[in-house]
Amino acid sequence: MPINRHALQLLAPVVSNRRLGIYHQIVLEVGDLVRTIKPxxxxxxxxxxxxxxxxxxxxxxxxxxxxxxxxxxxxxxxGSGSKWLCAQPEGATLDVVTPLGTAFxxxxxxxxxxxxxxxxxxxxxxxxxxxxxxxxxxxxMALGASTAGKIYAxxxxxxxxxxxxxxxxxxSAGDTGRVTDSLLELIxxxxxxxxxxxxxxxxxxxxxxxxxxxxxxxxxAVEESMACGIGICMTCVIPVKNAQGxxxxxxxxxxxxxxxxEAVQWQLVGEQL
Amino acid sequence: MTLDFGTTLGGAWFPSPIFTxxxxxxSGKELxxxxxxxxxxxxxxxxxxxxxxxxxxxxxxxETPSGMLNSIGLQGPGIDAFLIEDIPWLAAQGARIIVSIAxxxxxxxxxxxxxxxxxxxxxxxxVNISCPNVxxxxxxxxxxxxxxxxxxxxxxxxxxxxxxxxxKLTPDVTNIASIASAVIxxxxxxxxxxxxxxxxxxxxxxxxxxxxxxxGGLSGPAIRPIAVRAIYQVREALPNVSILGMGGxxxxxxxxxxxxxGASGVSIGTASFGDPSAVIRIQxxxxxxxxxxxxxxxxxxxxxAHRQE
Numbered sequence: 341m342p343i344n345r346h347a348l349q350l351l352a353p354v355v356s357n358r359r360l361g362i363y364h365q366i367v368l369e370v371g372d373l374v375r376t377i378k379p380x381x382x383x384x385x386x387x388x389x390x391x392x393x394x395x396x397x398x399x400x401x402x403x404x405x406x407x408x409x410x411x412x413x414x415x416x417x418x419g420s421g422s423k424w425l426c427a428q429p430e431g432a433t434l435d436v437v438t439p440l441g442t443a444f445x446x447x448x449x450x451x452x453x454x455x456x457x458x459x460x461x462x463x464x465x466x467x468x469x470x471x472x473x474x475x476x477x478x479x480x481m482a483l484g485a486s487t488a489g490k491i492y493a494x495x496x497x498x499x500x501x502x503x504x505x506x507x508x509x510x511x512s513a514g515d516t517g518r519v520t521d522s523l524l525e526l527i528x529x530x531x532x533x534x535x536x537x538x539x540x541x542x543x544x545x546x547x548x549x550x551x552x553x554x555x556x557x558x559x560x561a562v563e564e565s566m567a568c569g570i571g572i573c574m575t576c577v578i579p580v581k582n583a584q585g586x587x588x589x590x591x592x593x594x595x596x597x598x599x600x601x602e603a604v605q606w607q608l609v610g611e612q613l
Numbered sequence: 614m615t616l617d618f619g620t621t622l623g624g625a626w627f628p629s630p631i632f633t634x635x636x637x638x639x640s641g642k643e644l645x646x647x648x649x650x651x652x653x654x655x656x657x658x659x660x661x662x663x664x665x666x667x668x669x670x671x672x673x674x675x676e677t678p679s680g681m682l683n684s685i686g687l688q689g690p691g692i693d694a695f696l697i698e699d700i701p702w703l704a705a706q707g708a709r710i711i712v713s714i715a716x717x718x719x720x721x722x723x724x725x726x727x728x729x730x731x732x733x734x735x736x737x738x739x740v741n742i743s744c745p746n747v748x749x750x751x752x753x754x755x756x757x758x759x760x761x762x763x764x765x766x767x768x769x770x771x772x773x774x775x776x777x778x779x780x781k782l783t784p785d786v787t788n789i790a791s792i793a794s795a796v797i798x799x800x801x802x803x804x805x806x807x808x809x810x811x812x813x814x815x816x817x818x819x820x821x822x823x824x825x826x827x828x829g830g831l832s833g834p835a836i837r838p839i840a841v842r843a844i845y846q847v848r849e850a851l852p853n854v855s856i857l858g859m860g861g862x863x864x865x866x867x868x869x870x871x872x873x874x875g876a877s878g879v880s881i882g883t884a885s886f887g888d889p890s891a892v893i894r895i896q897x898x899x900x901x902x903x904x905x906x907x908x909x910x911x912x913x914x915x916x917x918a919h920r921q922e
Contacts, residue, residue, distance in 0.1 A: 343642055343643050343646060344643070344646050344763075346644065347646055347647075349647060349888075349889055349890055379891075386888070393678040393679045394676065394884055395676070395679060395680065395681065395833050395863075395883065395886070396676050396887050397836065397886070397887055422790070437889060451899060452701060564671060565671075565672060565674050566674070567674050567676075567681055567683070567886045568885070568886035568887075568889075570643050570644075570646075570647075570889050571639060571642075571643035572637060572638055572639045572643045572644065572885060572886065573637070573674070573683070573685075573886050574636075574639070574659075574668065574673070574685045574688050574721075575671075575672075575673040575674035575683060575685065575873075576671075576673075576674075577671060577673070577903070578671075588667070589667050589668060589688055594643070599820045609671065610670050610671050610672070610825060611670050612667075612669065612670050612825075613667035613670075
């Protein structure tokens, strides 16, 4: 199958840009392209304008899409690129490439799915939750962050979840502790068959260990810094074991961002293969 | 008046002077989603080695002002898989192909040449003797005229007259013209200038080198003046040798700058990371610019900055 076969480069108008606590919710108009976007796919956006010293695109997980031809991003204005993006007014146009990368697989038989997000890594899980619920699956969500302000859990996003658990390390919202602390209990209590996760690498690694113990599937959206987002620069690699048992550096932009948590060799990330 | 946009590099003819740069287009499949590969001058494939190679550990990338450092370390499938999977696919697209090769010893380059000699659909070889992302800087053959010559001689002896050979050089030397003379005298038909410039970023949070490989190759518009200088100097020293220029070209105007300095072709590298249609856009912009300036052929513009009058 051709790589990124639905991907297009286009100019997308900013429909709205709202501050939500420490994050920005940015809605872009991409027209019919929304029909080809699946939960887990990402968008690569050119930042900084024409005379910018920022030469690389920024990759963002797509939070959700709307039938009216718009897509939604949750952006944390941390670096110079994301700050520029968060400063774009309604009506500005952005040079975007989307949809890119792999998508979350949706089970064919009705199951209970556990969606685990760290920080604004929860963003793409809300679009996924809608799709899972529409296809007749039960959705449990567990979101964690260091503090309440870093939890992203919009009211309208909660509708698709039967249960939403929140964890903060400082106890400022939900249970005190890490999102991974009580995953095993949640898995047993709700007879969870698949975990979907998005967030920091350490969290994904911890979830992989738990999914292994519980012997259930784990699809995670990995994050490694990318220069291109389309598979040509080879910077965003992650060590993954293939069906033959060989460990290879795979590109998280093309072979990911959604990967099988069990196949990712977390202990080898950042090591020489 | 139509512009003659064709060019020749080391005897090989191409309908356009705009190419991909090795290591910035993989083997073409990824970019083919954004434009037909047959419409550009040629695809220069990512430097291929004898054996499959995992490359360096992450982080492999750091963005810098108007540039980036990379530390990939020649990750690739190895020549055998490349010949089965990539070359026939590229040929089927109608793309012209320049294969870039890299090795750890002169002998390895010779073995690679033996495997490539006679393969259908290849227009030229780029012999990458200047990748900065190797464990031992001593392996950068292009830093020393003798080891650079040794590699080129071994490739030439295998290839014979079958394919043009372009030697890819680093600007990280005291006198690039002397290295260029050495490889031309050893049998290279042309030169590819320039490879990335060795650099380093230190992460001020961890207070250690940011890249897994510690050092990396600097590319992007930040290095364009270095490319223009290197091409200009080599053209001055070796006016009859064809040069495939590269280094931070992001617009048609940038490409024209390298051509005026002496490049007969221009490879687009890092610009493709920020804009997947950069290669085809730059080709269009350059074509228009040459016409606007009244050139009747690309060839008239090559080295035009050296004119005496």
